[in-house]
Amino acid sequence: MLDPTLLNEARKLILASRRILVTTHVKPDGDAAGSMGGLVDALRALGKEVAPLFLSAVPHWYEFLVRPETQVIGRDLSMKDLLQSGTRDIDLFIILDANSCNQVPDIGAFASQSDKPVLVVDHHATSDGLGSLELVDTGAAATGVLIYELLTASGWEITEHMAEALFVAIATDTGWFQFGNADSRVYRAAAALIEAGAQPANLYAALYQNFSYARFMLTQAMLNTLELHFEDQFAYQHIRRADFEQTDTEQADTENLINECHRIASVRASVLLVELEDGRIRCSLRSRGSVDVSKIAQAFGGGGHQMASGTFLDGPLENAKQAIIEAFRPYFE
Ligand SMILES: [Mn+2]
Structure with a gap:
């Protein structure tokens, strides 16, 4: 008290x-x-x-x-x-x-x-x-x-x-x-x-029950890119510019979407990459606690907390994806 x-x-x-x-x-x-x-x-x-x-x-x-x-x-x-x-x-x-x-x-x-x-x-x-x-x-x-x-x-x-x-x-x-x-x-x-x-x-x-249909379709587009790595402990997802255009959504609609994959029992950490108009990649990182994602964010010039952090990566998306997966490798191998 x-x-x-x-x-x-x-x-x-x-x-x-x-x-x-x-x-x-x-x-x-x-x-x-x-x-x-x-x-x-x-x-x-x-x-x-x-x-x-x-x-x-x-x-x-x-x-x-x-x-x-x-x-x-x-x-x-x-x-x-x-x-x-x-x-x-x-x-x-x-x-x-x-x-x-x-x-x-x-x-x-x-x-x-x-x-x-x-x-x-x-x-x-x-x-x-x-x-x-x-x-x-x-x-x-x-x-x-x-x-x-x-x-x-x-x-x-x-x-x-x-x-x-x-x-x-x-x-x-x-x-x-x-x-x-x-x-x-x-x-x-x-x-x-x-x-x-x-x-x-x-x-x-x-x-929590207030999504627009468009935002739900954006969630679907994101989930279609889901990949599990490192014995299913790490979840990777992305959203491209085209996904925003096709679903008529905007950046703010990505808020909290990264958390969806943490419903999977094996997932301990996750990343969501979002392609920005200026060519950079916004990178959101989440963890259930065993991996300190603030350290990974800091390595790329970003910051945050142990369980939720973020940073920006250089495009194109494919390069950013490889770089971020490699950054997680030491935590799982
Ligand atoms: Mn508080």
């Missing part, structure tokens, strides 16, 4: 602030967007002036979790403009689901160097002292759990929209309650959020 002393301090900090900037890591996921959606409404209900900010685009299927006026760096304003004028009256920075400066580029360093308090709410182990107050619990499955516990312990009302947002935060970080981190604390929070108005079946349908 959250340390009651820390919780108390976080609450006091929030209550004492007037204008609060709330942000989260780049490439916001369900936990990041859902935690934002839940907390921002809670702060507004307390009468705070809140500036919600994404540091990069939020996937369109998570947009309903946050208020439409949430600003996005690169879409609504530049980081330069924000740092020059937009932070003038901020008296509290809140950073969600991230606790190191490189996950919140520019604004993280700016906030921690400012004389204003920085409240971090997070469940990751990586920390570099970004926050002046860190509400961090690595035992929590999602930041959404921590926001839920902060609101409940403070007696702040959870509206239907907040319940929806926090439910999605928790559900997505636990693989819709399938991963090992889905403990009793997660189910307790989920139950309370359902009682506050979250509708799991509707949320699931909106997020």
